[in-house]
Amino acid sequence: MAEEIWNKRTAKEVHKNRDELFERTVLPYLNSAYNLARWLTRNEHDAEDVIQEASLRAWRSFETFLPGRDGRAWFLTIVRNTCCTWLRQNRSPGGSMQVEDDFEAVGTWLDPEAVLIKNMNSQLIREALEELPLEYREILILRELEELSYKEIAKIIDIPLGTVMSRLSRARRELYIQMSGATGEMSA
Amino acid sequence: MSCQEMHELLDGYVDSELDVVTTLQLERHLKECASCRAVCHRYEQFTQGIQAHVPRFEAPAGLEVRIRTKLGLGKGRPARAASAFTDWRRWAVAASLIGVLVLTGTLLMLVKRRASPEMLAEQVVSSHIRSLMANHLSDVVSTDQHTVKPWFSGKLDFSPTVKNLAPEGFPLTGGRLDYLDDRSVAALVYKRRQHTINLFIWPSENSDSNPQTLTIKGFNIVHWTQAHMTYWAISDLNAVELSEFARGLKTRSS
Numbered sequence: 001m002a003e004e005i006w007n008k009r010t011a012k013e014v015h016k017n018r019d020e021l022f023e024r025t026v027l028p029y030l031n032s033a034y035n036l037a038r039w040l041t042r043n044e045h046d047a048e049d050v051i052q053e054a055s056l057r058a059w060r061s062f063e064t065f066l067p068g069r070d071g072r073a074w075f076l077t078i079v080r081n082t083c084c085t086w087l088r089q090n091r092s093p094g095g096s097m098q099v100e101d102d103f104e105a106v107g108t109w110l111d112p113e114a115v116l117i118k119n120m121n122s123q124l125i126r127e128a129l130e131e132l133p134l135e136y137r138e139i140l141i142l143r144e145l146e147e148l149s150y151k152e153i154a155k156i157i158d159i160p161l162g163t164v165m166s167r168l169s170r171a172r173r174e175l176y177i178q179m180s181g182a183t184g185e186m187s188a
Numbered sequence: 189m190s191c192q193e194m195h196e197l198l199d200g201y202v203d204s205e206l207d208v209v210t211t212l213q214l215e216r217h218l219k220e221c222a223s224c225r226a227v228c229h230r231y232e233q234f235t236q237g238i239q240a241h242v243p244r245f246e247a248p249a250g251l252e253v254r255i256r257t258k259l260g261l262g263k264g265r266p267a268r269a270a271s272a273f274t275d276w277r278r279w280a281v282a283a284s285l286i287g288v289l290v291l292t293g294t295l296l297m298l299v300k301r302r303a304s305p306e307m308l309a310e311q312v313v314s315s316h317i318r319s320l321m322a323n324h325l326s327d328v329v330s331t332d333q334h335t336v337k338p339w340f341s342g343k344l345d346f347s348p349t350v351k352n353l354a355p356e357g358f359p360l361t362g363g364r365l366d367y368l369d370d371r372s373v374a375a376l377v378y379k380r381r382q383h384t385i386n387l388f389i390w391p392s393e394n395s396d397s398n399p400q401t402l403t404i405k406g407f408n409i410v411h412w413t414q415a416h417m418t419y420w421a422i423s424d425l426n427a428v429e430l431s432e433f434a435r436g437l438k439t440r441s442s
Binding site for chain 1: 191192195196197198199200203205223224226227230231233234235237238239241242243244245246247248251252254255256258259261262305306309310402404405406424
């Protein structure tokens, strides 16, 4: 009930005070947006170009922003799509993912001594994460850094809700394997 | 639940994304199966390790200004601090201007009417987000209501009811002062699994009302008035459990 009133009020604001609403609902997430773009493009100049482009797109399509919705998820969707278009135009398409049906129980690959877990640090994670395919990088950033829900992630990267958990599971495993490789022979 | 099923659901479990029934089934399995318990524990450490160490890239300094210019928006925050050698006369003018602004502000605040419920709901959402973002959830960290309640005395002009709902599955973790509806309010912090619940309490002239639920920006909110106190509970917890929380509080304080 109160939500309806609130939505109506916001709907009015969208038309009346577009600038102010954009500043309040989108611009505060510039850091989140930049971070995502930086991880997806793996380059700071490209990330800035993408964010400039994405902001312009967001601004132009701001009428499609539904009142009362989360500005961060909305903006990140645009940033993510802009990144994908940008990467297709400027980079070779490479880095495609393997088939998504190779489930391996965590117990079979996670080091029982937890040596790697104790030795994790920013440098190690950063290097390993940059090596992963785009699909794994984006889902890890959205979940581990932005702490978005599965539902929000599904919407942003446009995959079925049921796929989020399995892809995240594989992404974490791939990250782990990549890190183990970087730290040498970790297997006991 | 079998070990295989537990493994398939493990990511959902560490991310608190499973429904209540499945969570309970999985936890029952963990109680009985030591090897799954060990795997789950290590996996939690692993995912928490990722969260703690993934570097976050900050947007470059001028990016916001460049975007604002591009979109024809205002400047936002002032970009530079003034030089230390600025003529003192300018400071004097600035100071008197600030004086006028403060005075006008005070006058405006005096005539400002009470916030409407929907504006209040927005304020509650912002306070909740801020409390999680700024890492400033609690000023007094305690699971003991007899420590938290006295902490507020002398800080507020009323004494909030502080209940520990640990038996109902919502342990109290602390409290802090917050500012809502143009006044200082009590904020109590409760937990449900990984979810944080902020409960804001302050005196109200309104008569008692039953809990009303609403959702804003993905947060669930329950709001009611009881014994001349207004209560706002907010969390990213699902609406069903949050209502359960409200019911627990209402019955316990009556």
